[in-house]
Amino acid sequence: MKKTIVTLLLLMIIWSCTKDDFCTQSPVTPNLILRFYDDINRGDLKSTSGLYVWAENKDTIFINQATDSLVIPLNTASNQTIYNLSEGNVVNQFTINYTIRNEFVSRSCGFKSIYENVTFSSSSTWITDFTPTTLTSIENQNSAHVQIFH
Amino acid sequence: MYRYFISIIFCFVVVSTFSQEQTKKVEEKNDSIVYTSPYGIRLGIDISKPIKAAIDGDYNSGLEIIADYRISKRFFIAAELGFEDEKTQEDYSKSTAKGSYIRLGFNYNAYENWLDMNNEIFVGLRYGFSVFDQTLNSYSPNVNNPYFPTTPINTPVTTSLNSHWTEFMFGLKVETFKNFFIGASFSFKVLLNVKEPDNFKTLYSPGFNRIFESGTGFGFNYTLSYLIPFKKK
DSSP: OHHHHHHHHHHHHHHHHHHHOOOOSSSSOEEEEEEEEEETEEEEEEESEEEEEETTTTTTTEEEEOOOOOEOOOTSSEEEEEEEEETTEEEEEEEEEEEEEEEEETTEEEEEEEEEEEEEEEESOOOEEEOOEEEEEEESSSSSEEEEEO | OOOHHHHHHHHHHHHHHHHHHHHHHHHHHHHTTOOEEEEEEEEEEHHHHHHHHHHHTTEEEEEEEEEEEOOSSSEEEEEEEEEEEEEESSSSSSEEEEEEEEEEEEEOOOOOOTTTTOOOEEEEEEEEEEEEEEEEEEBBOOOOOOTSSSOOOOOOEEEEEEEEEEEEEEEEEEEEEEEEEEEEEEEEEEEEOOOTTTTTTOOOTTTTTTTOOTTTTEEEEEEEEEEEEEEOO
C-alpha cells in the first residue's frame, strides 16, 4: 500500500512536469512563394540565373540562385515588404502590400500571421509580367502564390 | 503404575482448560471499553500556496481555505475555497490568470485507526468551479525565419472566463497535537467545460492549474487544520 502510493506520487510529479505540447507545425506563419515561368511559353517553368535577393535596407537573403521557385518571408512588423530581385546586375523591385491578422494556433505554436488584402507590384525590368496582382489572403504554403514571367 | 501416570495427566488437562475459559470471560468484560472518535468541523489552510508565491516568480499569489465535516465513520464532506493569480509564459505568449474557485465533494478514509488514533489516508472526489479573468499581456507572431525580426504586440486583452472540472484526490492527514492536523494531498483533475477567449486559449485556471492539451490537470496541497469537535461517537 505504502509503496503503491509513493510510486503513484512520483509518477504524478513526473507527469505533471513534462511538456505535453510541442509545436510540430512548420512554418506557422506562411512565407511568400514565387514561381518563375518563361515569358513566351507561359506554361513552362524557367529557372533564374544568378539571382540575388534582398529586402530593402536589409542583407542579402539569397545569393546566386538558379531556381524556378523562391520562398521569401514577409515582414510581420510592417504592412509593406519591398524585395529587390537582381539578375545579371539588373535590379527588379517587387513590392508586397498587405494587412496582418494574427490568429491563435496553439499554446506551443503561438500566433500565426495571416496576410490579407495582398497586392503586388513590380518595377518591371527583367520581370516582364506576373500574376495575380492581388490576393485576398496568404494563409499557407500549399502552393505558389505568385507566378513570375521573365 | 503407567495407568496411574496417565490418569494424573488427564487430570491436569481438565484443570488447565478450565482455567483458560475463566480468563477469557474476564477479558471479555475488559473489552467493553469502546474507543470513540471526535465528530466535528475541521478548518485549515493550504500553506503550499504562500510558499509557492514566495519562491516561484510566475506564481503571483494564492490562498486556499479548506474545510471538512465528518458525517460517518469513514465519510467526510469536504470543500476548498481559494484564490490564485498566476503568470503563464510560453514561447510566443505571456498571459495571467486571476480568480477564485471552489471545490466541493467528499473524502473516504481508508485507514484503520489503532485505539483512539485519528489519522487518515483518504481518497476523495470533488467538483470544481472557477471564475477568473485571463489577460493576454503580450504575444509575438511565430515566424520561423529570422530575416525580419518580430516585434511583440503589447496590447493586453482581458476576458472573463469560467471552468468546471472533476477531481480525484488522495492524501493523508495526521493528528500531531490534539485536534491539530497536518495533511498533504495530490489530485488529478479532468476538465468538464471551460470558456475559451476569442482568438486565444484558456491556458490556466485557478484551482485547476495548468490546463494540459488533453484537458487534464494536477494539483498538490499541504494543509494545516484544526478540528472543532461537536461530539464523540
